[in-house]
Amino acid sequence: MPRTALQSDVTIQRYHTIKVISSRGLISTLFGPGFYIVMCLSLLAPSILIYSYLGSVRETGLASMSNLIGTPFSVWVSIWGLFLSISSSLAVSREKELGTIEELFYGPVGPTDYVLARYVEHLLVYLVALAVSVCYFSMVSLLTNFSMSGTFIPTLLLSIFSVSTMVAFGILVSVVASKTRSSLTLLLTVALIFLGLDLAQGFLLGHSLGDPVGALPFGMSVLGWIARLTRWVSPFSNLGMGMDAAARGDIRAYGIVLVHSAAYSCAMLWMAVNRLKRKGVRA
Amino acid sequence: MSATIQTTGLTKIYGKTKVVDGIDLDVREGEAYAFLGPNGSGKSTTISMILGLVTPTSGEVRLFGKTLSTAYYETKRRIGVVGEHQHLYEELTANEYLRFFAELYRVPNRLSRIDSVLEKVGLQRYKDLELRGYSKGMRQKLAFARALLHDPDLLVLDEPVSSLDPYGVSMIRDIILSERSRGKTIFISSHVLSEIEKTCTKVGIVDRGRLVAQDSMQGLKNRLSGGAELRIELAEAVPGAVQALKSLDFVRSVECDGKNIRLKVSGSSDPRPEVSRCIVELGGLVVSMTTAEITLEEAFIAITDASMPLLTQEAV
Numbered sequence: 001m002p003r004t005a006l007q008s009d010v011t012i013q014r015y016h017t018i019k020v021i022s023s024r025g026l027i028s029t030l031f032g033p034g035f036y037i038v039m040c041l042s043l044l045a046p047s048i049l050i051y052s053y054l055g056s057v058r059e060t061g062l063a064s065m066s067n068l069i070g071t072p073f074s075v076w077v078s079i080w081g082l083f084l085s086i087s088s089s090l091a092v093s094r095e096k097e098l099g100t101i102e103e104l105f106y107g108p109v110g111p112t113d114y115v116l117a118r119y120v121e122h123l124l125v126y127l128v129a130l131a132v133s134v135c136y137f138s139m140v141s142l143l144t145n146f147s148m149s150g151t152f153i154p155t156l157l158l159s160i161f162s163v164s165t166m167v168a169f170g171i172l173v174s175v176v177a178s179k180t181r182s183s184l185t186l187l188l189t190v191a192l193i194f195l196g197l198d199l200a201q202g203f204l205l206g207h208s209l210g211d212p213v214g215a216l217p218f219g220m221s222v223l224g225w226i227a228r229l230t231r232w233v234s235p236f237s238n239l240g241m242g243m244d245a246a247a248r249g250d251i252r253a254y255g256i257v258l259v260h261s262a263a264y265s266c267a268m269l270w271m272a273v274n275r276l277k278r279k280g281v282r283a
Numbered sequence: 284m285s286a287t288i289q290t291t292g293l294t295k296i297y298g299k300t301k302v303v304d305g306i307d308l309d310v311r312e313g314e315a316y317a318f319l320g321p322n323g324s325g326k327s328t329t330i331s332m333i334l335g336l337v338t339p340t341s342g343e344v345r346l347f348g349k350t351l352s353t354a355y356y357e358t359k360r361r362i363g364v365v366g367e368h369q370h371l372y373e374e375l376t377a378n379e380y381l382r383f384f385a386e387l388y389r390v391p392n393r394l395s396r397i398d399s400v401l402e403k404v405g406l407q408r409y410k411d412l413e414l415r416g417y418s419k420g421m422r423q424k425l426a427f428a429r430a431l432l433h434d435p436d437l438l439v440l441d442e443p444v445s446s447l448d449p450y451g452v453s454m455i456r457d458i459i460l461s462e463r464s465r466g467k468t469i470f471i472s473s474h475v476l477s478e479i480e481k482t483c484t485k486v487g488i489v490d491r492g493r494l495v496a497q498d499s500m501q502g503l504k505n506r507l508s509g510g511a512e513l514r515i516e517l518a519e520a521v522p523g524a525v526q527a528l529k530s531l532d533f534v535r536s537v538e539c540d541g542k543n544i545r546l547k548v549s550g551s552s553d554p555r556p557e558v559s560r561c562i563v564e565l566g567g568l569v570v571s572m573t574t575a576e577i578t579l580e581e582a583f584i585a586i587t588d589a590s591m592p593l594l595t596q597e598a599v
Contacts, residue, residue, distance in 0.1 A: 013356040020386045028374070099370030103429075105336055106364035107387055108356045280337045 017113040025121030042079040046072030068146035077159040081166045088170030091118045093183040101281045111276035122167040151246040161261035162239035168268035169235035175272040194234040284311040287468040293342035304492035315469040317479040320489035363430030367441040369422040373415040388433035400428040419446040440471045480579045512575045513546040521567035
C-alpha cells in the first residue's frame, strides 16, 4: 500500500477509535449520577452568591458590581474543573486497575488514541455542562435585568481552555499512577502544593507591608518568583490569569493564556502517551 | 505458508530477573500452535509482548510479516484475543458490550454478527443480562464471542477453557476446530494438555523464559518416545516374523512374546498396512494391531524436567 494511503488509513482508524471510546465514556457519564450531582452543586454555589448579592442590592439600593455573572461563573468553572481533573485522574488508572484497558488494547486501540479519547470524552462532558450553564446564566440575566458583560463570551472560551489543561494534567497523573488511590493522592498533593504556594504568597504580602526592611521582603521576592513560575506550571492557574486579562481588556495577555493553555494541554497529553507507550497498559 | 507470528530474540527483563529469554517463535499460517510451559515460565509475558501490551527489553515481534510499529491497526484488526482473566465492563449487557467492540473493530452487519457469535458460544439467551451477573464460565464464553466478532485471521487464546464446564470445553473445542478448518491460525496457551492434544498441530514449550522445544505435535512425541509403538496380537506365533519385521525400513526394534509382538517404528506415515502384509506373507493372521504413543503430558514433563539441569548448569 502506498505510504500516503497507509497514513490516511491510520488517521481514519485513529479518528474512529477516539470517536467510539469517547462516545462510550460520554454516554456512561451522562447516564451516571456524578454528572447530575456536580451539576446541582455547581449551579447551587453561584445561585447562593447571586441571591446574596441581590439581597444586598435590595437592602442598600446600590449595585456595586458591574458584572453580576463573572464571579458566579468562575465559581461554576472551578467546580467543574475540579470534578473533571479528579475524574480524568481516575480515568486511566481505574481501567488499568480493573484490567479493562487490556481488552481495548487487544484490538485497534493504541496509546495515542486511548489518551486522546479520554481527553476528548472529558472535554465533551464539560461542553455539555457548559451548554446547561449558559442557559442558566442567560436565565439569571433575564430574570434579574443584569445584562451579561462583554467579557462573558471570552470567559466561556477561556474556561474551555482552562478545563482542557486540568483534564490533560489529570490524564497524565492517571497514566503515571497504577492505582486509583495513588492517582487521586498525587493529584490532590500537586493541587495542595500550588494552593499552598498561593496562600503563602498572599500571607507574606499582607505581612510585608508592616515589615518593610525585615526578612519578609526577601521571602516575598523568593515566593514571588516561585509564584510567577507556578502560574505557568500549574494547571489550575490559567482561568484566573485569563479572567484578569479579560477584565483588564488586555487582548495580548488573554491570547497568551489561551496559547499557553493549548500548549500545556498538548505537552501533558504527549507525556501521557509516551509514558503509556513505554510502560505498557498493565497496572 | 507464511509466518503469522514470528519472534526473534524476544527478551523481557524486570529489574534483575530475565522473565523471557531470547524466544524465537515461528507460527505459520493455518497452524494451531500450542504454547506450553509450567507456571511462571514466561508464557503470559511472551503473549503480552506479542500483542504489544508489554514492550520487550530486546528482540522483535512480527505479526503477518509486519511489526506493530509499522502496521499497528492493520495487524490488530486481524487478531482476536481471549485473555487469561476476563475484565469486562460490568455495567453493560453482553449485547451492549459486543456492540461497543463491534463498532471499535468496524464490523459490518453488526447486529447479525453479534447474534451469530452469541449463538455460537451459547449466550444468546443471556444477551440482555448485565455482565456483573455473569458467572466465570459465561465471562469466558463472552470473551470468546468478542474475539470471534470481527472474524480474525489469528486467534490468541490464553487458558481458553480454564473456567468452563465439560459442555463449555467441548463447545470451545468445536469452535477452535472449526476456525482451524477455515484456515485461521490459532495460538493457544493452556495447561489442559488433553484439549491441546485434540486441537493443536504444533507445540512450543517454554521453561524459565526459554523456548526449550518447538516441533509438530507428532514430531515432538516421536522425538521423545523414540518413535511410536505398535502392539500386534497374532492368532498364533509365526516363525521368522521377528526377522522379517526387522528388515522393514521404518522398524527400529522388535520384541516378541509368542503371539504378541511390540514394534518401535519411526516416520510419520501409517506403518500398519506394511506390517500386516509382512505377517500375512509369512502365513500369519493378525487378530489386532494398536498404536501406542507418548501423551503430550508425558512429553511436556519429559522436556521441562530435562531442561532443568541444563538451565542450572548454564546458570553456573
